[in-house]
Amino acid sequence: MTTGSGLRYDIPQHLLPADGRFGCGPSKVPASAVEALAGASRDLLGTSHRQPPVKKLVQRVREGISALFSLPGGYEVVLGNGGATAFWDAACLALIERRSQHLVFGEFSSKFASATTEAPFLEDPEVIESEPGTHPLPRASSDVDAYCLTQNETSTGVAMPLHRVGSPDQLVLVDATSGAGGLPVDLSELDGYYFSPQKCFASEGGLWLAVLSPAAIERAQRIETSDRWVPTSLSLRTAIENSRQNQTYNTPAIASLFLLAHQIEWVLGQGGLSWATERSRRSAATIYGWADQRAWASPFVAKSEERSSVVATIDLVDTIPAKEVSSILRDNGIVDTDSYRKLGRNQLRVALFPAIDPEDVAQLTRSIDWVVESLTG
Numbered sequence: 001m002t003t004g005s006g007l008r009y010d011i012p013q014h015l016l017p018a019d020g021r022f023g024c025g026p027s028k029v030p031a032s033a034v035e036a037l038a039g040a041s042r043d044l045l046g047t048s049h050r051q052p053p054v055k056k057l058v059q060r061v062r063e064g065i066s067a068l069f070s071l072p073g074g075y076e077v078v079l080g081n082g083g084a085t086a087f088w089d090a091a092c093l094a095l096i097e098r099r100s101q102h103l104v105f106g107e108f109s110s111k112f113a114s115a116t117t118e119a120p121f122l123e124d125p126e127v128i129e130s131e132p133g134t135h136p137l138p139r140a141s142s143d144v145d146a147y148c149l150t151q152n153e154t155s156t157g158v159a160m161p162l163h164r165v166g167s168p169d170q171l172v173l174v175d176a177t178s179g180a181g182g183l184p185v186d187l188s189e190l191d192g193y194y195f196s197p198q199k200c201f202a203s204e205g206g207l208w209l210a211v212l213s214p215a216a217i218e219r220a221q222r223i224e225t226s227d228r229w230v231p232t233s234l235s236l237r238t239a240i241e242n243s244r245q246n247q248t249y250n251t252p253a254i255a256s257l258f259l260l261a262h263q264i265e266w267v268l269g270q271g272g273l274s275w276a277t278e279r280s281r282r283s284a285a286t287i288y289g290w291a292d293q294r295a296w297a298s299p300f301v302a303k304s305e306e307r308s309s310v311v312a313t314i315d316l317v318d319t320i321p322a323k324e325v326s327s328i329l330r331d332n333g334i335v336d337t338d339s340y341r342k343l344g345r346n347q348l349r350v351a352l353f354p355a356i357d358p359e360d361v362a363q364l365t366r367s368i369d370w371v372v373e374s375l376t377g
Contacts, residue, residue, distance in 0.1 A: 009374055011332040015367045017360035020329075023336030024154055024311050024351045025178065026198045026205060033202065033262040037255060044254050049247060057257050058246040064264035065209065068181070068273050072188045074214040079207060080239040081250045083196045084177045087208040088112045091146075092119045093228065094220040094236040095171060095192060099123040100146040103160075105135045106153035107342055112175060113148070121228060132343060133301050133313075135160040146171045152179030154199075155340040157313035157349065158306050164189045171216055181267065182280045182310040182354050191216040200276070200310060202355035203259035207252060212240070267354060276354040277309070283352040283361040284309035290365040296320050296372060300347060313339065314348045320372055322346045328371050334364060 021028035043053050062077040071077070080086065092115055102113035102125050116125045126144055130136040135158050138147050147165045151174050152158070162185060164172055173192040176185070180193065181200030187193055194210035197203035212220070220236040232238055233250065242249045267276045288307060291297040291314045300313035316322045326338045326348065339347035348368070352361060 009328045009331065009371065011328075011334075011367050011370055015363060015370055016332065017334065017363035017367070018357065019360055020332070020334035020364075021336065022334065022350045022356065022361075022364060024199065024349060025196075027200070027202055027351055027353050028355050029202050029204070029259060030263075030266075030355055033259050033266075036262055037258050040258060044258060047254075049251050049254065054252075054254055054257070055246040057254070057261060058243075058248070058252075060261040061209075061257060061264065062243065062246065064261060064268060065211065067268060068264055069185065069187055069193075069211060070273075071211065072213075075187060076212055076217060076240065076243070078210045078212055078236070078239050078243045079248050079252070080210075081207060081233075081248060081252060083205055083208055084175060084194060085111070086234065087194050087210060088115045090234045090236050090239070091148075091173060091192070091194075092116055092122060093230045093234055094223050095146060095173060095216060096122055097145045097219070097223065099125060099144050100148050100173075101126040101128065101138060101141055101144040102148045103136050103138055103150060104129040105150070105156065105158060105160075106132050107155040107340065108175065108177070109150040109153055112150075116148075132156045133158065134303070135306055138165045140166045144170065146173055149174045151176045151183060151185070152308050152310055154178040154311055155343055156300065157308045157311045158301055159183060159308040159310070160306070162186070162189055168215070171213075171219065173216075178311055179308075181263075181273070182276055182352075183308075184273065184277050187211055187213075197256060197260040197263075199351070200353045200355075201260050202263040202353065204253060204256040207248075207256055207260075212236075263355065279354050279358060280309045280352050282358040283356060284312060286358060286361050287312045287314065287350060287352070287365060294369075296376075300345065308352075310352050312350045312352055313345075314350070316346050316348065318346055320346075320375060322348055324375065325368065325371050328375075329367060332367070334367060337364075 171191040176195040178199040180195035191213040198205040224237040
């Protein structure tokens with residue numbers, strides 16, 4: 001493998017991970033899941049999503065999510081098309097009555113705040129912001145009807161604890177896109193826990209899933225029967241009604257549903273959410289411990305209690321260009337270790353999702369050591 005200087009950098013085979021996919025989304029899809037999809041393709045792919053085979057698949061997903069997160073009574077699993085970005089719009093339309101509070105501490109947590117700011121029928125949100133690499137805390141406010149939190153900021157590798165805020169008539173909505181399935185959660189503390197399947201759930205994008213409390217379901221149904229116009233494709237009321245029938249309003253990506261169901265059932269078979277979170281913690285301990293022991297690397301998130309165990313961000317000293325390190329890794333089959341583009345740091349970003357073997361994370365650190373030694377030696 002060559003760089004711009006014409007030098008070859010071939011990482012020794014014994015240092016390479018068995019699977020070199022460390023992207024933060026789309027994430028690694030296990031080969032076993034793809035093989036299972038191929039085996040089931042005749043019965044599922046190219047068939048109607050309104051018929052029993054696909055509806056049973058959606059049922060597997062909904063029942064699997066219910067088991068994985070130990071849903072409190074009355075909470076429901078709802079599905080729709082479009083990913084978390086579409087859910088932000090749906091939440092603006094049907095879950096926020098007048099004004100929301102947002103915690104902003106990175107690229108993705110800022111986007112929901114922007115969506116509510118742009119909604120002409122909502123008041124400007126209350127925004128509590130902190131610098132990338134940290135997270136702020138919510139504060140009770142009588143002037144908002146929804147608190148909008150982010151469990152894991154994918155752009156920076158910061159995770160925050162989740163607790164109910166305010167009074168019972170105020171909703172707590174959590175973007176768990178890169179945290180759900182890899183971080184612990186108590187859903188009784190929340191009213192909306194929404195995510196996409198292309199991260200901890202080792203699937204493809206194009207879907208959103210939300211666990212909604214009875215209070216969130218009641219509000220969505222009430223708002224959508226008021227004077228507020230809600231397009232059917234973004235209607236939570238429509239999504240709830242269809243999900244109860246184990247289907248989506250529009251045609252879903254059936255392959256994504258199958259891969260999602262496969263990952264959920266694999267995690268449940270291994271021991272459930274506690275097993276998945278512990279597996280990611282092992283990977284996190286490996287990479288953060290490795291960075292702490294290197295003079296030329298350090299965890300970007302200063303406070304250890306705020307470091308994510310599903311997305312790790314590692315700063316390199318300026319004399320070791322992270323882009324060149326990532327490029328050499330990619331040439332050797334280790335892909336998507338680049339930092340988040342808008343953060344603008346000399347940094348590596350590594351997914352630690354449950355589908356990623358902790359031993360592969362250990363091998364990644366050995367490969368990086370070899371690359372850095374080759375560049376500086």
